[in-house]
Amino acid sequence: MPQPSRTNRHAIVAATIDLLDEVGLEKVSLHAIAARLGVKQPALYHHFDSKTALMAAVAEEVLDRHHTDRLPNVGExxxxxxxxxxxxxRRAMLSVRDGARLISSAGSRVPKPSNAIAQVELLERDGFDGGTAVLALIAVSRYTIGAALEEQASRSNPSLSDSADSLDGTDDRAARFAEILRDVATAGTAQEFELGLSALVRGLDDHRKKREGNAS
Incomplete structure (x- = not known):
């Protein structure tokens, strides 16, 4: 007998994403997903042979929905x-609760071949050798995932503002440092990410320019 529509792959993945947003990655289970869909847990196995396979599909869906800038534009x-x-x-990982943990643990470690080829060819066109182009893209990806992991984990930890408040009433140096912390907290995590990303890209550009200089 055909499975009801509420247990097709798309419905299962969508329900898992909604559940993830509500309870977090650690509390997502096949039992909870089945209960949310109003079916018995074995019904899920008609579409996914394990939780690992399901979470890989969930990670892919999150990326497909929100990681929309995977290919270079002409002349970029x-x-x-x-x-x-x-x-x-980063936007994709922050779109869902524990999204960075989901992508880092269940997402594909390699871009789709067509995307990877286009990305590497772009960097080669602009002066990178093929191997360094691959390593550069990996470095930026790992930085982005790490920054998102830290950002989502820190939401349950004391903030910079809390740290600044703990310094109030101490000496002048501590008071100045507290003011700096408050300024950084006000600027937000996006600025933290952008500063690190800019520094990483500048470093890669220096490497590229040295290679071009050696080749000339």
Missing amino acids: AWDAFVIRNARSL
Whole structure:
């Protein structure tokens, strides 16, 4: 007998994302997903042979929905694309609760071949050798994932503002440091991410320029 529509792959993945947003990654279970859909847990196995397979599909769906800047535009400079791509990946991970943990643990470690080829070819066109292009893209991806992991984890930890408040009433140096912390907290996590991303891209550009200089 055909399974009811509420247990098709799309419905299961969508229900899992909604559940993830509500309870967090650690509390997502096949039992909870089945209960949310109003079916018995074995019904899920008609579409996914394990929780690992389901979470991989969930990670792919989150990326498909929100990581929309995976390909370079015609004539786009390598650094403009790398920055745009990293912002897109960050946006996808922050779109759902524990999204960075989901992507880092269940997402594909390699881009789709067509995307990867286009990305590497762009960097090669702008002066990177193939191997360094791959390593550069990996470095930016790992920085972006790490920054998102830290950002989502820190939401349950004391904030910079809390740290600043703990310094009130101490000496002048501590008071000045507290003011700096409050300024950083006000600027927000997006500025933290952008500063690190900019520094990483500048470092990659220095490497590219040295290679071009050696080749000339």
